Amino acid sequence: MVPVGLLPLISDDLGVTESVAGLLVTAYAFMVAVLAVPLTLGTRRLPRKGLLLTTLVIYTASNVLVAFAPTFAVVAAARSLGGVAHAVFFSVSIGYASRLVRPYLTGRALALVTAGGTAGFVLGVPLSTALGTATDWRTAFLVLAGVCALATAMIAVVLPPVPGGGAPPADAARSTRRTALALAVTVNGLTFLGQYTVYTYVSVLLLAAGLGASTLGPVLLVLGALGLVGTAYAAARLDSHQRRTAVVALATIGAGMLVVGLTFPGIVGVLVAAAVWSTGFGAAPSVLQTSAIRTHGASPDMTGALVNTTANIGIGGGAALGGAVLAGVGLGVVPFVGAALVAGALGVVLLARRTFPNPNPTTSPESLSDDGGAPPARTT
Numbered sequence: 001m002v003p004v005g006l007l008p009l010i011s012d013d014l015g016v017t018e019s020v021a022g023l024l025v026t027a028y029a030f031m032v033a034v035l036a037v038p039l040t041l042g043t044r045r046l047p048r049k050g051l052l053l054t055t056l057v058i059y060t061a062s063n064v065l066v067a068f069a070p071t072f073a074v075v076a077a078a079r080s081l082g083g084v085a086h087a088v089f090f091s092v093s094i095g096y097a098s099r100l101v102r103p104y105l106t107g108r109a110l111a112l113v114t115a116g117g118t119a120g121f122v123l124g125v126p127l128s129t130a131l132g133t134a135t136d137w138r139t140a141f142l143v144l145a146g147v148c149a150l151a152t153a154m155i156a157v158v159l160p161p162v163p164g165g166g167a168p169p170a171d172a173a174r175s176t177r178r179t180a181l182a183l184a185v186t187v188n189g190l191t192f193l194g195q196y197t198v199y200t201y202v203s204v205l206l207l208a209a210g211l212g213a214s215t216l217g218p219v220l221l222v223l224g225a226l227g228l229v230g231t232a233y234a235a236a237r238l239d240s241h242q243r244r245t246a247v248v249a250l251a252t253i254g255a256g257m258l259v260v261g262l263t264f265p266g267i268v269g270v271l272v273a274a275a276v277w278s279t280g281f282g283a284a285p286s287v288l289q290t291s292a293i294r295t296h297g298a299s300p301d302m303t304g305a306l307v308n309t310t311a312n313i314g315i316g317g318g319a320a321l322g323g324a325v326l327a328g329v330g331l332g333v334v335p336f337v338g339a340a341l342v343a344g345a346l347g348v349v350l351l352a353r354r355t356f357p358n359p360n361p362t363t364s365p366e367s368l369s370d371d372g373g374a375p376p377a378r379t380t
Contacts, residue, residue, distance in 0.1 A: 001025070001120075002144055003079075005129030005203050005220055009137040014072040019323035022200050026323075027076050029316030031083025032090075033309050039084075040091045040305035048096055049161045051088060056152040058085035063145035067138045087308065094304030098293050099162040107238030107290040114286035115231045126224060129203070130217030174297075180355040181297025185310045187345045187352075188288040191250065192314025194341030195281055197322040198257055198334055200315075202274070205260075208331055210267040219271070223278040230282025238290055243356045246287045246349050252280025254342035261335035285311075291356055 003010060003024045011021040043051055062082035069075040093113065101109040128140035198205070202223075203216055211219060230249065237245045256277025263269025292303050318338070325334050349356050 001125055002128045002140060004200055005125045005216065006132045006137040006140060007201075007203060009132050013137065014075065016072050018204055019327045022319045022323045024076060024079050025196070025200055025319040026316040028079045028083040028086070029312040029319065031080045032087040032312035033316060035084060035087040036091050036305045036309040036312070037302070039088050040301055043088060044301060047161065048092055049155070049159060051092055052096070052159070053152060053156055055085040055089040056148055056155065059089065060145050060148040060152065063141045063148060067141040067145065091305035091308045092301055094289055094293070094307060095300030096162055098300045100160070104239065106293055107242065107286065108235050110289045110293070111231055111235035111238060111286040114289065115228065115235070117285065119228065123224070126217045126221035129220060133213065133217065177295050177297040180295035180352070181292055181303065181306070183348060183352045183355040184288065184292040184295055185306045187348045188292065188307055189310035189314045190341055190345035190348070191253070191284055191288065192311045193318045193321070194257070194338040194345065195253065196315045196318025197325070197341065198260070198338035200319040201322050201326060201331070201334060204326070205264070205331060205334065206270065209265045209270045223274055226275050226279045227282030230279045231286060234283035234286045238287060241358055242287070242291060243353070243358045245283065246291065246356050247346065249280050249283035249287055250342055250346040250349060253277055253284065254339045254346060256280060257335045257339035257342065261332065261339065264332050264335065295355060
């Protein structure tokens with residue numbers, strides 16, 4: 001998501017419009033959306049830890065290529081390479097995290113993993129924006145490559161290996177579980193589509209509302225920190241109030257986006273509403289990942305691939321849709337489109353009670369006995 005805060009700089013340097021520069025997010029997400037499932041299937045027999053390390057090496061290389069790319073086409077190609085690595089990494093990491101803990105702690109475990117992603121938004125997007133503004137956007141990608149290399153070394157030393165497999169049994173309830181999984185990943189896709197229709201162009205929106213360029217990075221930092229508040233809320237409640245947490249998260253996102261549209265271009269209203277929306281989205285990924293895993297509609301890795309695919313369809317589609325709305329009817333309409341999509345996701349949650357229940361996993365025999373096909377390597 002580093003291009004989000006750097007769109008104006010990238011578009012100026014490479015001689016493209018901001019809506020075209022936004023396609024850097026789309027190209028990356030498209031590769032993930034297309035390749036997550038087939039690559040996860042193709043690598044299912046490989047050691048999980050070695051696979052994670054390989055994807056991070058490729059991702060590091062892609063960011064180095066972006067930093068030295070002479071043209072927009074080369075930047076887009078390098079971003080696509082990063083998308084290939086991402087397609088495997090996040091698919092495997094969701095299943096990896098679920099295998100490190102007992103099933104009744106899946107929500108907390110995935111909230112911790114999501115907190116890492118949210119911290120990436122808190123630190124990565126605003127700091128890269130500030131760094132790109134102070135130097136140039138290419139330096140931001142070089143720093144990102146260095147951080148990725150450090151993460152690779154940390155995983156090699158610290159992370160324990162876990163076994164693969166864990167496909168659910170082919171029993172009479174398989175069809176019901178698969179339907180529940182399909183609904184969970186549908187909600188995931190709609191939520192990310194609505195989110196990134198607006199968030200891809202949040203820097204453009206804030207600047208148009210009157211925010212100074214020098215304060216854009218700090219504002220994005222605060223918005224990202226509020227996302228961590230939402231993640232903490234999900235971590236505290238997800239294992240006992242899964243349905244309510246999902247409803248609260250999506251309602252908060254949709255309401256925040258709606259108010260952004262209603263108050264734009266008033267800077268105070270936009271900032272307050274964006275704060276509400278950011279807090280809600282901080283809770284969403286862990287809620288949706290956990291809901292998908294708990295349907296037991298597929299193995300943890302394949303569930304992770306489906307979550308990864310639908311999220312990136314949403315990310316890429318949202319970037320493209322937001323760019324089309326921006327270029328067509330104008331920036332002020334973008335938040336309303338995002339809010340409508342999130343409202344659709346909320347509607348599915350309200351109807352799909354079996355997919356989004358309020359479990360009591362500490363006493364549920366199913367949750368205690370179904371460990372995804374492998375004993376935990378570590379408990380928390």
